[in-house]
Amino acid sequence: xxxxxxxxxxxxxxxxxxxxxxxxxxxxxxxxxxxxxxxxxxxxxxxxxxxxxxxxxxxxxxxxxxxxxxxxxxxxxxxxxx
Numbered sequence: 001x002x003x004x005x006x007x008x009x010x011x012x013x014x015x016x017x018x019x020x021x022x023x024x025x026x027x028x029x030x031x032x033x034x035x036x037x038x039x040x041x042x043x044x045x046x047x048x049x050x051x052x053x054x055x056x057x058x059x060x061x062x063x064x065x066x067x068x069x070x071x072x073x074x075x076x077x078x079x080x081x082x
Contacts, residue, residue: 020050020058029064043071 027034032042038057046067050058 019061021061021064022059023057026059026064043067046070 021029023034023037026044026047027037030037030042030044032044036042037044047059047063050060052058
């Protein structure tokens with residue numbers, strides 16, 4: 001009989017933190033098409049892509065949030081070029 005795995009969250013009241021976004025999640029978050037994400041359009045060119053298994057593309061949430069802040073700062077200063 002296999003021993004039971006210990007939960008990393010046992011005894012804590014915190015939820016696991018998601019550090020990765022996939023293409024679908026990023027497209028939904030930014031309200032753009034998945035194709036735009038795949039083809040480096042709509043500001044996604046500033047994000048580093050992490051590939052897993054050759055095909056799976058993921059983005060760090062931290063990078064996405066940094067890009068969102070940069071986009072907001074540019075639009076507030078009147079520089080609309082992304």
